[in-house]
Amino acid sequence: NAGVTQTPKFQVLKTGQSMTLQCAQDMNHNSMYWYRQDPGMGLRLIYYSASEGTTDKGEVPNGYNVSRLNKREFSLRLESAAPSQTSVYFCASSVNRAKETQYFGPGTRLLVL
Amino acid sequence: ELKVEQNPLFLSMQEGKNYTIYCNYSTTSDRLYWYRQDPGKSLESLFVLLSNGAVKQEGRLMASLDTKARLSTLHITAAVHDLSATYFCAVDIKRNFNKFYFGSGTKLNVKP
Numbered sequence: 492n493a494g495v496t497q498t499p500k501f502q503v504l505k506t507g508q509s510m511t512l513q514c515a516q517d518m519n520h521n522s523m524y525w526y527r528q529d530p531g532m533g534l535r536l537i538y539y540s541a542s543e544g545t546t547d548k549g550e551v552p553n554g555y556n557v558s559r560l561n562k563r564e565f566s567l568r569l570e571s572a573a574p575s576q577t578s579v580y581f582c583a584s585s586v587n588r589a590k591e592t593q594y595f596g597p598g599t600r601l602l603v604l
Numbered sequence: 605e606l607k608v609e610q611n612p613l614f615l616s617m618q619e620g621k622n623y624t625i626y627c628n629y630s631t632t633s634d635r636l637y638w639y640r641q642d643p644g645k646s647l648e649s650l651f652v653l654l655s656n657g658a659v660k661q662e663g664r665l666m667a668s669l670d671t672k673a674r675l676s677t678l679h680i681t682a683a684v685h686d687l688s689a690t691y692f693c694a695v696d697i698k699r700n701f702n703k704f705y706f707g708s709g710t711k712l713n714v715k716p
Binding site: 522524526531532533534535536539541547549550581583585587591592593594595596597598 | 608703704707
């Protein structure tokens with residue numbers, strides 16, 4: 492049982508390049524989330540997917556797109572990376588009902604030059 | 605806009621001492637979550653507090669929730685070095701439990 496996995500672990504991009512961060516979970520969870528964590532700050536929600544086939548914006552969605560490919564996989568795409576998107580990105584999943592905690596992946600460190 | 609504020613942001617303490625981390629939030633919620641993050645690692649769930657007056661304990665950590673005051677506390681008893689980490693609180697909102705809002709975190713350093 493791997494839990495929540497993310498690829499890649501680390502990526503360097505040049506401004507304007509695009510990339511997709513991959514996330515998968517094997518816990519049969521309905522909900523999946525993408526967060527970013529910047530130094531000295533808590534996590535901020537970028538997008539979430541409450542169930543397969545649905546996606547919704549979080550606090551900071553600008554500059555990102557997401558795809559809920561199936562129940563297991565939720566990807567985050569940066570179409571034209573900017574230095575302000577340098578951050579650590581965490582994917583998480585949960586059962587999708589109130590009172591349930593979230594389970595986090597190991598994170599992807601992204602540096603945009 | 606929902607705000608979640610933690611204090612202190614940094615805490616350096618000696619082993620064996622007690623201390624409390626505070627988490628205030630600005631909206632009505634009766635659910636609060638505590639997470640731990642080790643340096644360079646992911647977040648690990650510590651506690652889920654689901655109602656006013658809820659108290660949960662695990663080892664040297666005890667968390668409580670006062671929904672009327674919109675306040676949660678994480679109390680550390682007789683700290684040990686292994687508790688050094690960053691602790692985050694988070695709340696979800698009643699109308700959308702998928703939206704979690706995190707505090708900035710409290711970086712705890714327990715010195716031997």
